[in-house]
Amino acid sequence: MNATPAADTPVVQVKCLVWDLDNTLWRGTLLEDPDTPLGDDVRRTVTELDERGVLQSVASKNDHDLAWDRLRRLGVADLFVLPEIGWGPKSASVRRIAERLNFAPGAMAFIDDQPAERAEVAFHLPDVRCYPAELAAGLTARPEFTPAARTVDSGRRRRMYQAGFRRDAERASFTGPDHDFLRSLESVLTLARATAPDLSRVEELTLRTSQMNATGVHYPDSLLRTLLADPAHEVLVATLTDRFGPHGAVGVVLVERHRPVWHLKLLATSCRVVSFGVGAVIVNWLVDQAARCGTHLVADFRPTDRNRIMEIAYRFAGFTEESCVCHTALALAPVDGIQRLHLHPASRPAPDTMRLTAPDL
Ligand SMILES: [Zn+2]
Numbered sequence: 001m002n003a004t005p006a007a008d009t010p011v012v013q014v015k016c017l018v019w020d021l022d023n024t025l026w027r028g029t030l031l032e033d034p035d036t037p038l039g040d041d042v043r044r045t046v047t048e049l050d051e052r053g054v055l056q057s058v059a060s061k062n063d064h065d066l067a068w069d070r071l072r073r074l075g076v077a078d079l080f081v082l083p084e085i086g087w088g089p090k091s092a093s094v095r096r097i098a099e100r101l102n103f104a105p106g107a108m109a110f111i112d113d114q115p116a117e118r119a120e121v122a123f124h125l126p127d128v129r130c131y132p133a134e135l136a137a138g139l140t141a142r143p144e145f146t147p148a149a150r151t152v153d154s155g156r157r158r159r160m161y162q163a164g165f166r167r168d169a170e171r172a173s174f175t176g177p178d179h180d181f182l183r184s185l186e187s188v189l190t191l192a193r194a195t196a197p198d199l200s201r202v203e204e205l206t207l208r209t210s211q212m213n214a215t216g217v218h219y220p221d222s223l224l225r226t227l228l229a230d231p232a233h234e235v236l237v238a239t240l241t242d243r244f245g246p247h248g249a250v251g252v253v254l255v256e257r258h259r260p261v262w263h264l265k266l267l268a269t270s271c272r273v274v275s276f277g278v279g280a281v282i283v284n285w286l287v288d289q290a291a292r293c294g295t296h297l298v299a300d301f302r303p304t305d306r307n308r309i310m311e312i313a314y315r316f317a318g319f320t321e322e323s324c325v326c327h328t329a330l331a332l333a334p335v336d337g338i339q340r341l342h343l344h345p346a347s348r349p350a351p352d353t354m355r356l357t358a359p360d361l
Contacts, residue, residue, distance in 0.1 A: 011143040014054060014129065015103050018094050019046075019080070020112035021060035021067055024133040030062055030070055038074045041137035048140045050079050052147055053154025055101065055161060058083035059093035059110070081161055090117050091124035101161070109144070111136060149200035153248035163245030164272070170244075179353065182276060185242040187354035189281060191253070194235040199224050201249040202237060219254065219266060232256055234361055238282060240273055240354075250278055253286065255361070261326035262290050262361075264299040267310070279313045281351045287317055289361045291345040296326040302338045319343045 022029045025046075026036040049056060057080055060067055064085040071077035082100055084093035090112070098108050105127040112118050113133035122130050129144065139145050147154060167185070174181045194202055199221050227233040238251030250273045254266035264286065269279045290297045299319055303311060319341035327340065350356060 012106060013147055014109040014144045015107040016055040016057060016081075016097065016101055017049060017109045017111065017139070017145075018057045018059045018084075018097060020090075020110075020114070020117065020133070021058060021062060021070075021085075023113040024111055024136065025058075026070070026074070030067055034066075034070070036070065038076065039137075043076070045136055045139055046076060046079055049145060050158055051155055052140075052145070052150065053157040054145060054147075055158055056080050057097045058085060059090045059097070059112075060085045061087055061090075078162075079158065081158060081165070089120060089124075091121045094121055094125060094128055111139075151201045151249075152197075153201055156246060156248065160246055160248050164247075167242070167244040182353040185244070185276075185354075187240060187242040187276065189278060189351075189354050189356050190239050190241075191236045191282070191285065191356070191358035192239075193359060194224070194228060194237045194252075196225065196228065198237050198249070199228070202235070202252045224254075227254065232258075236358075238269070238278065240276070240278060247273055251282055253282060255286070257295075257361070258326075258329040259295075261296040261298055261324075261329050262286075262293075263330055264297060267299070269310075274309060277351075277353060279310055280316065281354065281356060283313050283317045284348045284351065285356060285358055287343065287345045288348040290343075291347045293361070295345075296324060297343040297345055298327065298330060299341045299343070300338045301341050302336065314341055317343065 019025045022036070025042060026038045028036040030036050046056060058067075058071075060083075062085050067085045068077060068083065071080065071083075082097050084090075084097060086093075090110070094108055094110055095105075098105055105125045108125070108127075109129040109131065110118065110121050111131040111133060112121075115132075118130040118132065121128055131139065153160070171181055174184075202219075202224055224235060227235055234253070234255045234257065236253040236255075237249055238253070240247040240250045247270075249270075251269040252266065253264070256263040256265060267279065267282060269282070287297060297319075299314055301311060301314060301319075320343070321339065322342050324342050324344075327342070330340070
């Protein structure tokens with residue numbers, strides 16, 4: 001399978017917008033007017049960006065409790081993650097928010113009515129896009145706030161992050177072995193055959209998951225769409241949920257079935273769930289499925305400087321470089337330095353850290 005590069009480079013999307021409060025999010029200054037109003041146009045902007053999956057935060061020089069209480073009374077407090085309300089420099093606030101979200105400064109934006117505050121942020125963080133308050137109502141019309149595709153996960157991205165913060169806090173305070181913590185999450189991993197509406201999530205995963213993409217190959221939407229219609233290919237999407245909430249789509253598997261061998265062409269999982277062992281659970285499941293069908297498995301693998309953990313998952317499952325007669329059944333010679341790892345599968349037990357729901361292949 002040849003990798004097809006993305007056609008043209010889209011505008012770099014804003015993944016998190018940080019709002020000033022006084023005279024930006026709301027009209028007026030809270031310390032002078034405890035009932036500062038939130039304009040309909042700004043409320044619409046905040047709601048619409050949330051539905052598009054753009055995260056939003058706050059950097060405000062204000063009394064923390066007063067300002068947070070005002071956001072709650074306005075009914076919008078839940079729409080903001082990791083608010084920074086205090087008296088420190090705003091560049092430090094924006095930097096902390098980006099670090100906690102694991103976003104590059106170029107994925108951050110900042111909106112403030114004060115030119116001096118925008119200049120302070122721009123000086124320390126030149127990649128952060130800064131907007132004056134009067135542009136607030138028009139942000140949703142700008143390309144950098146308009147993702148190419150709206151997916152199931154973009155509509156709940158903020159809630160997924162909020163669940164993640166609660167999960168991380170509990171993990172940090174959990175005193176037992178990590179294995180016990182994973183079991184306490186009551187996780188359910190669901191593998192399902194992809195449908196057309198899933199494809200944009202799948203493409204997003206193969207683009208975003210360089211750390212956990214076994215081949216580093218980007219499968220564009222159009223190619224996956226063709227493969228969905230091909231009975232020899234299985235395109236599966238993995239979603240994970242636990243008692244804190246959904247993680248959304250966390251993995252994609254692409255397998256081509258030949259008679260004596262299944263060819264695992266793509267396995268990518270989100271770096272958000274590396275610590276939950278999702279990659280290993282998927283490999284284990286596929287090995288078990290192949291064993292039931294009496295077929296060999298060949299997995300494409302290309303080492304990069306970021307996907308070592310995926311190699312470990314394959315090696316741990318028993319994949320080796322051994323040559324086998326089944327290789328001759330594969331359609332094309334490997335390209336671009338991709339290794340073909342081989343396994344003669346035996347049946348595997350179900351995972352003990354999560355419940356797995358999956359179709360029989
Ligand atoms: Zn073989």
